[in-house]
Amino acid sequence: MKAGFLTDIRKIEIREINKPEIQSDNEVLLKIKSVGVCGSDIHYYKDGKIGTQRVNFPFRICHEFSAVVEETGKKVKKIKIGDQVAVDPATFCRTCDQCKEGRFNTCRTLLFMGSPGLKDGCLCEYTVVPETSCYPSKKLSFDQLCLVEPMSIAVYAVKYPLTLKKKNIGILGAGPIGLCTLIAALDKDAGKIYVTDKIDSRCETAFKHGAYWTANPLNTDIVKEIEKKEPLLLDYVFECCGDQDAIDQAMMLLKPGGKLIIVGIHESERISISTDLMRRREITIYNVRRQNESTYDALKLIESGKFKVDFMVTHHFNIEESQKAFDTVANYKDNVIKAIINV
Ligand SMILES: [Zn+2]
Ligand SMILES: [Zn+2]
Numbered sequence: 001m002k003a004g005f006l007t008d009i010r011k012i013e014i015r016e017i018n019k020p021e022i023q024s025d026n027e028v029l030l031k032i033k034s035v036g037v038c039g040s041d042i043h044y045y046k047d048g049k050i051g052t053q054r055v056n057f058p059f060r061i062c063h064e065f066s067a068v069v070e071e072t073g074k075k076v077k078k079i080k081i082g083d084q085v086a087v088d089p090a091t092f093c094r095t096c097d098q099c100k101e102g103r104f105n106t107c108r109t110l111l112f113m114g115s116p117g118l119k120d121g122c123l124c125e126y127t128v129v130p131e132t133s134c135y136p137s138k139k140l141s142f143d144q145l146c147l148v149e150p151m152s153i154a155v156y157a158v159k160y161p162l163t164l165k166k167k168n169i170g171i172l173g174a175g176p177i178g179l180c181t182l183i184a185a186l187d188k189d190a191g192k193i194y195v196t197d198k199i200d201s202r203c204e205t206a207f208k209h210g211a212y213w214t215a216n217p218l219n220t221d222i223v224k225e226i227e228k229k230e231p232l233l234l235d236y237v238f239e240c241c242g243d244q245d246a247i248d249q250a251m252m253l254l255k256p257g258g259k260l261i262i263v264g265i266h267e268s269e270r271i272s273i274s275t276d277l278m279r280r281r282e283i284t285i286y287n288v289r290r291q292n293e294s295t296y297d298a299l300k301l302i303e304s305g306k307f308k309v310d311f312m313v314t315h316h317f318n319i320e321e322s323q324k325a326f327d328t329v330a331n332y333k334d335n336v337i338k339a340i341i342n343v
Contacts, residue, residue, distance in 0.1 A: 001016070001017060001018070001019045001124060001125035001126050002014050002015070002016060002124060002125055002319055002343075003015055003016075003017045003060060003120075003123065003124035003125070004060070004061060004062070004121070004123030004124065004319065004322045004341075005057075005058035005059060005060060005061070006044060006045060006055060006057065006058065006059040006060075006061045007057050007058045007059075008057055009045070009046065009047070009048055010045060010046065010326075010327075010330070011323070012045075012061070012123075012322045012323045012326055013058070014319060014320060014322060015058075017124075019125070019126050020126055020127060020128045021128065022071060022072075022073050022128055023128065024073060024130075025073040025074040025075035025076070026073055026075050026076060026130050026131050026132075027073045027076070027128050027129065027130055027131065028069050028070075028071065028072050028073065028076055028079050028128070028129060028130075028131055028134060029069075029070045029071035029072075029126060029127075029128050030067035030068065030069060030070065030085070030087070030126065030127050030128070030129060030134075031067055031068045031069075031070045031125065031126055032065050032066075032067045032122055032124060032125055032126065032127060032343045033065070033066050033067055033068060033084075033142040033145075033146075033342065033343060034065060034066045034142040034143050034145070034146040034340050034341070034342055034343070035062050035064065035065045035122055035123050035146070035340065035341040035342075035343060036062075036064030036065065036146045036147070036149070036150065036176075036338055036339070036340055036341075037062070037064075037325050037326060037329045037338070037339045037340075037341065038062070038063065038064050038149075038150065038176075039175060039176070039177065039242075039264075039265065039329075040063075040265055041061050041062055041063075041114065041326070041329075042326070042329055042330050043265060043267070044059065044061060044116070045061070045326050045330055046330055047267065049116075050265060051269050052269075053115065053116050053117075054116055055116045056116065056117070059116065059121075060114065060120035060121040060123065060124070061114050061121040061123055062113070062114045062121040062122045062123040062341075063089035063112065063113040063114040063115070063121060063122060063149065064089070064122075064146055064147075064149040064150060065087055065089075065122040065127075065146055065149075066084065066085065066086055066087070066142040066143070066144075066145030066146040066148075067084075067085055067087060067127070068082065068083070068084055068085075069081050069082060069083040069085060069134070069136075070126070072131070073131070076131045077131070078131065079131045079134050079136065080136075083134070083136040084136065084137060084138070084140070084142065084145060085134040085135055085136045085137070085145065086134075086135040086137065086140075086145040086146070086148035086149070086295065086298075086299055087122075087129060087133050087134055087135070087149075088133045088135070088149070088152070088295045089112055089113035089114065089119075089122070089133075089149065090104070090105065090107075090110055090111070090112050090113075090133075090290065091110070091111040091112075091119070091129070091130060091133060092104045092105075092107035092109070092110050092111075093107055093108070093109045093110075094107075096108040096109065102292070102293070103292065104292055104293065105289050105290050105291060105292040106289060112290075113127075123319070123322060123341065123343075124343070125319075125343055135148065135295055135296060135299050137299055137303060139303050140299075140302060140303060142342075143310070143313050143340055144302055144309060144310065145299075146340060147180075147302060147309050147312060147313070147338070148295060148298045148299050148302060149295070149298075150176050150177055150180050150338075151180045151183070151184070151298035151301060151302060151309070152291040152294040152295045152297070152298035153177055153180065153263065153288065153290060153291045153294075154177060154180035154181040154183065154184040154263075154298075155184050155291070155294040155297045155298045155301060156288060156290075156291035156292055156293075156294040157181055157184070157238060157261055157263045157288045158181065158184045158185055158188055158238075159294070160259065160261050160286045160288070161235070161236045161259050161261070163188075164185055164188035164189065164190040164236070165188065165189045165190070165191075166189065166190075166191045167190055167191050167235035167236060168190075168191045168192045168193075168194070168230055168234050168235055169185060169190050169191070169192075169193055169194070169234055169235060169236045169237065169238065170193075170194045170195075170196070170226070170234045170236070170237040170238065170250065170253050171185070171193060171194070171195045171196075171206075171211075171237075171238045171240055172195075172196050172237060172238070172239050172240060172241055172243075172246040172249060172250060173196070173197060173239065173240035173241025173242075173243070173246065173264055174195050174196070174197035174199075174202040174203060174205065174206040174211075174214070174240075175197070175202065175240065175241065175337065176312055176337055176338045177240045177263055177264070178195065178197065178202075178206070178238070178240035178241065179202075179205065179206060179209065179312055179337065180312075181238050181240055181263065182195060182206055182209065182210055182211060183209070183210070183301070183307045183309065184301065185238075186210045186307060187301055187306065187307065192212035192213070192229075192230070193210065193211050193212050194211070194212060194213050194214070194222075194226050194229075194230075194234065194253075195207070195211040195213070195214045196214065196215055196216065196217050196222050196246075196249075197214070197216065197241070198216060198217060198218050198241075199216070199332060199335075200216055201335040202335075202337070203215060203216055205311065205337065208311075209307070209308065209311065210307070213225075213226075213229065217245065217246075217249065222249060222253075223249055223252045223253060226253055227253075232255055233253055233254060233255035233258065234253045234254055234255060234258060235254075235255060235258055235259070236254075236258060236259045236260075236261060237249075237250040237253055237254055237258070237259075237260050237261070238261045238263055239260065239261070239262050239263060239264050240263045240264050241264045242264030242265045242266040242267060243264065243266075244266070244268070244271055244272065246264070247260075247262075247271050247272075247273065248274070251273065251274045251277045251278065251283065252277065254277075254281060254283050255281065256280075256281040256282060256283075257281070257282055257283075258281060258283050258284075259283070259284045259285075259286060260283055260284070260285045260286070261285075261286045261288060262285065262286065262287050262288065263288045273285070311337075312337050312338045313337070313338050313340050314334075314335065314336050314337045314338060314339070315328060315334070315336050315338075315339040315340065316339075316340050316341075316342055317339060317340070317341050317342070318341070318342055318343075319341055319342075319343050321341070322341055325339045325341050
């Protein structure tokens with residue numbers, strides 16, 4: 001089968017490798033259909049690392065995908081051959097201290113697809129996963145199923161604040177995760193949602209899909225403008241861009257008792273926080289590590305049809321064009337939001 005390898009910084013090669021086989025009775029063999037290019041993949045593509053997680057080339061990249069079940073292990077019960085599925089790229093042990101606490105996303109022996117040294121990525125034609133990683137849907141297209149993973153991060157992120165109902169919030173960054181967070185927050189009946197991004201077209205997209213106000217921090221003093229509209233400031237800010245400026249803006253935008261939820265992945269290993277603002281306003285900071293038990297909810301949210309999601313998929317490529325797909329996303333070309341590689 002064909003499989004995509006990151007062979008150097010900014011270099012993807014498609015190679016021929018053996019098709020994987022089911023190894024244990026609870027596994028299923030999947031024919032991959034749509035693969036999403038994620039911001040985290042772009043960190044590996046551009047820098048060869050995220051923090052201390054370094055890539056050893058050649059590296060099998062990607063973790064967002066949808067698939068059709070081609071074969072099932074002997075003990076597989078719920079998943080059937082022919083099922084169209086969204087897939088949780090994480091496999092966890094269910095027995096360690098973290099899993100026992102219900103913190104499956106920080107499992108001591110977590111395996112995550114397309115993560116250095118953990119599990120091969122999904123930019124390929126076939127993969128084998130445990131039955132429990134599969135979430136079937138009869139309603140969704142393969143591209144929509146592929147959006148379930150990024151949506152699960154947003155669904156998880158909005159679980160942090162106890163309630164979003166009528167709360168005025170900020171979302172800093174309107175890439176796929178910021179836009180998914182916008183949808184997840186609308187679903188939780190948030191009040192006014194202020195969205196910012198350094199790309200104008202992303203601001204327009206966020207406004208069109210439910211943001212109350214949007215602006216580009218490169219040409220607008222967003223803190224001043226939001227302060228004018230909300231003198232009491234915001235209840236929660238979701239930082240979805242991995243940018244130090246956004247962290248600073250978030251601290252200034254939060255009201256006393258406000259919550260900062262860090263969803264974005266920062267390029268630098270350290271960020272700085274105004275301890276003065278944090279202390280005076282008693283701001284709580286939450287970190288989102290991928291997602292925990294939110295895949296099903298994300299699938300149901302997309303299935304509900306309450307909110308459009310297709311607009312996020314702006315580009316399609318075939319597997320041979322993977323290099324082009326990554327270049328497009330890494331360079332923010334052509335107003336790209338989510339690029340999908342059809343396998
Ligand atoms: Zn992702
Ligand atoms: Zn565990």
